[in-house]
Amino acid sequence: MAEDMDDTEGLDAAEQQLVAQLRTPIAVDTDAFDGRVMAAVQRERAFGRAGRRASHRMVAATTVAGAALAAVIAFVMIGGGVDRTAPEHPAKVVHSALSTVRFTLVASGASQVAVAGSFNGWNATATPLRRIDKNTWAADIPLGAGRYVYQFVIDGHRWVPDPQAPRDPGDDFGATNSVVTVAGSGSA
Amino acid sequence: MMSRFIDTLVASLAVVALAVCIGNVAGAQGVAALQQLDGRASASLKAQVTSVADSVAHAGLPVAPLVDKALEGISKGADDNRIMIAVRGVANDLGIARRALGPSSDNELAAAVAALRAGSTPPGLTRLRKELPGRQLVVPLSVLASLIVDGAPAQSAIVAVVANARQRDDSGLLAYGRSVSHDIAGGVAPLTAITGTQAAPHALSTFKPAFTGGKTAPLPAPPKPKP
Incomplete structure (x- = not known):
């Protein structure tokens, strides 16, 4: 404090008053501060869970949609329900009567x-x-x-x-x- | 997050595509055929046939010939071991036939198996495919098998089938095969019979077709006189 007083030497009265105000310790309510911090953490945690759930749902939905698309493509490519040899075989396809x-x-x-x-x-x-x-x-x-x-x-x-x-x-x-x-x- | 998403998606697509391929081939093609074993084959035999059929279906080969062979064995009273030997033999021959012929219809593969069992070689089947592009080979392969069974040398039989197939439709080719068989049964040497040098017109005129129906087949060309 003695050094502080020394620091203000040479300042006018108004400046010394300002310095004194700035150096006045701020009253901190530590319980309230902790509460605000924890509330913020909980909000973030809750948001994160929800976000991840939403993200997982999106992955699952997209996967199912992609799988369905792949199934259709694969089914078409291998000729499901159709004469598999017809498209690839050069020979004439015979559909003779009995x-x-x-x-x-x-x-x-x-x-x-x-x-x-x-x-x-x-x-x-x-x-x-x-x-x-x-x-x-x-x-x-x-x-x-x-x-x-x-x-x-x-x-x-x-x-x-x-x-x-x-x-x-x-x-x-x-x-x-x-x-x-x-x-x-x-x-x- | 995005990379994990992409990995999951790709893996899922691969698994589903594989499952669909397996399910479709083994299912659509094989299930109906395998159902014929219900009530006729023992549980053990059906399980063994199904196992072989799965492998065959996964290779893109028809399952029906395997089931057909199993049913034949069952009807003839063969034991399960003997039936499975026969079924595995058909499966093996189907693979050889597919490799020799390339993309083929199920009926072509079944006929090719008969040709192989008669004594034709895989290169012989490949040659038949190359020499007769754009033609269903069921009848040429069937005639080839019959000629070889009747005693014609395999290579000569292929040449004869190709030559006749280029000039005749399937009914005509079948008529050629019947006339050769008739000649051989009448004592003509097989090699001579397939080349037509002894195919006397009277033999053709007296030949009675084994079946009716279908198109009327033209008779084989009369033999050319020797110079």
């Missing part, structure tokens, strides 16, 4: 004959042949263009190939299948 294929078998002594193959899920009873004379059995089956393998099933248990048809090279189960190929609209 052709009626007649299967016949001469089987003396048979009481029933069916045909099972790749066209009926190899179901040995789904496609019976009808007897058209004493020993000859036949069935007319509509098939689309393609290659099918089959065998006749005599009396529900005896599998035999079609002696009139080409043979399939595969015999994974010990019996040679027959082949029928139905032409589409292949070009010459």
Whole structure:
């Protein structure tokens, strides 16, 4: 204080009064100050949580939207629900009508004959042949263009190939299948 | 914040796109086919076929031939182990066929498997694709398989199929295949039969087609007289 008094030496009365006012300690309410600081911190914390929640919601919403867009793009690119080979394959796409294929078998002594193959899920009873004379059995089956393998099933248990048809090279189960190929609209 | 957002978005897009691809291929293509096993295959067999089918579908190959082979085995009373050997064999051959032919229809791949099993080589299939651009190969591959099964050398059979396919539509090509088979069954040497040098007109006129329907197929050209 003595040094302060020394500092004001040479000042006029008004200046000394001003200096004295400036040097008067300010009364600080520390409780109120702390309260204001904590209130500000809580406001910031609350805002931050809300902001982050909003940000997370935006990320989630955008992600879902982006995922949906990606799903659509991927579905279109891989041809979902559409003939996948059509756009990329240079060959003509065949949409042929069904052709009626007649299967016949001469089987003396048979009481029933069916045909099972790749066209009926190899179901040995789904496609019976009808007897058209004493020993000859036949069935007319509509098939689309393609290659099918089959065998006749005599009396529900005896599998035999079609002696009139080409043979399939595969015999994974010990019996040679027959082949029928139905032409589409292949070009010459 | 922005970088985390972008990372999340990209990762989500990748996962969803992959899931959609897998789900679509395995689902749309395979589920319907695999459902045919319900009530016919044991739970164990269906699980094994489904496992192979998933791999096949993920490779972009058709599932139906696998299910078809399994159904064939079931109907013929084969045990599960034997069926799975056959199913895996088909799966393997489908992959070979796809690599040889490139982009192909499901029917083409199934026919190509038959050609491979008959004895054609993958390069032979590739040649067929290159020699017959823009043509569905189901019938050419099927005729090729039949010729080889009947005893024709694979390379010669490919040459013969290509030559005939360039001049005939599918019905005509099928008629050619039937006439060759008829000649071979009548005692003509396979190599001779596919080149048509012994394809006597009377043999063609007496040949009875194995099926009816479809377009009327022109008969193969008569053999040229030897000089």
